[in-house]
Amino acid sequence: MNARVPSRQVLQWIIRHSTSSLFSPHHSGRWLRRPCVQSRLCSSLLTTSTSHDPVPPQRDTALSLQCLSDMGFTDSQAEEIYESVTNPATAKHCSSTLTALFVLGLNPSSVVKLLSKCPELYTTKESLLQQRITNLRKLGLKEGSLQRVVAHYPAILTVPVKTVKHVVMVLREKCLFTGQQATDILRDSPAVVLEDLTQLQYKFQYVYFRMGVKQSEMVKNKLFGFSLDDLRCRHCFLERRGLYQTPDKKGHTTIINPKLDSILNVSLDTFLTVVAQVASMEEYDVFQRLMAREWQEEERHHGDVQAESDEDEEEEEEEEDDFEGKDSYRKRKKRI
Numbered sequence: 001m002n003a004r005v006p007s008r009q010v011l012q013w014i015i016r017h018s019t020s021s022l023f024s025p026h027h028s029g030r031w032l033r034r035p036c037v038q039s040r041l042c043s044s045l046l047t048t049s050t051s052h053d054p055v056p057p058q059r060d061t062a063l064s065l066q067c068l069s070d071m072g073f074t075d076s077q078a079e080e081i082y083e084s085v086t087n088p089a090t091a092k093h094c095s096s097t098l099t100a101l102f103v104l105g106l107n108p109s110s111v112v113k114l115l116s117k118c119p120e121l122y123t124t125k126e127s128l129l130q131q132r133i134t135n136l137r138k139l140g141l142k143e144g145s146l147q148r149v150v151a152h153y154p155a156i157l158t159v160p161v162k163t164v165k166h167v168v169m170v171l172r173e174k175c176l177f178t179g180q181q182a183t184d185i186l187r188d189s190p191a192v193v194l195e196d197l198t199q200l201q202y203k204f205q206y207v208y209f210r211m212g213v214k215q216s217e218m219v220k221n222k223l224f225g226f227s228l229d230d231l232r233c234r235h236c237f238l239e240r241r242g243l244y245q246t247p248d249k250k251g252h253t254t255i256i257n258p259k260l261d262s263i264l265n266v267s268l269d270t271f272l273t274v275v276a277q278v279a280s281m282e283e284y285d286v287f288q289r290l291m292a293r294e295w296q297e298e299e300r301h302h303g304d305v306q307a308e309s310d311e312d313e314e315e316e317e318e319e320e321d322d323f324e325g326k327d328s329y330r331k332r333k334k335r336i
Helices: 008-017 025-032 038-048 065-070 075-084 088-104 108-117 119-123 126-138 145-152 154-158 161-174 179-188 190-194 197-210 215-220 228-240 260-264 268-275 281-335
Strands: none
Touching: 065 075, 075 108, 088 108, 088 119, 088 126, 088 145, 108 119, 108 145, 108 154, 119 154, 126 145, 126 154, 126 161, 145 154, 145 179, 154 190, 161 179, 161 190, 161 197, 179 190, 179 215, 197 215, 197 228, 215 260, 228 260, 228 281, 260 268, 268 281
16 A cells, blocks of 8 residues: 555645754655655645745744644644643644654544544654654555554554564564564554563463464464453463363374464453353353462462572572682782
């Protein structure tokens, strides 16, 4: 899908109100060279500005309702954005944020919805937005997919580039997903960029080793869009009813396990009546509470074991320090 080019009205506003950084050779050159927008956008820009007019400097004044109307927002949309801009500093970043989102290919309605979901973008610097959008493109999110991800989960533009790269590194190096599979995970489950990396890796290991599910099936069924607790609870419920079995080293089981799709991508009613073979809601509720208590005890035990391990390491270090001290004392005594 080709990127949507901003309307003529929006392009005219961008030219009049853009910051110098957005259309500097460093940014605009790469953006205008994109094949999907080059011909139409260049012609629009040429017809709406003169070649001898300098790029206007960044404005520090607050956005006005008329300014928002010129960008293509309706009166109600303009008022909603205007009321969200509470101080001049916010207004300063808001102007560049709106410009970056329009350049991305979003229309005014999508921009309003996006900002209502993630008002933090009002105060995000334009340079950071551009870096994060560029990084997502480098990771394989093409035009169309990128716009849908940003519209669905705008918080992805608040996450530093370094954090996103670390998540992708864990997916590829620790979980052994391919580059394309990692891109598909970002596209289908963008909230993964804010997940704790230890929990992320544990979720993969649980599904891979305990459930015997391969990477391709995880990606296909959007595993990382579900919480670990929901996943474990449904799996353990089936396992303790004798309806799921961990495969052996060769991947064999004595029963036919339900597919990951039928465990995750169905309603709870369907899961209980079909997959779990007519289990009651009351039974599942009791099981959930028991599992929550069991997991808390496991975490507490793990914390106690870790604390004891840390204490043992400290004692060993102290003993080594004492030994080194006595040894050095003997050496000094011999020299005397």
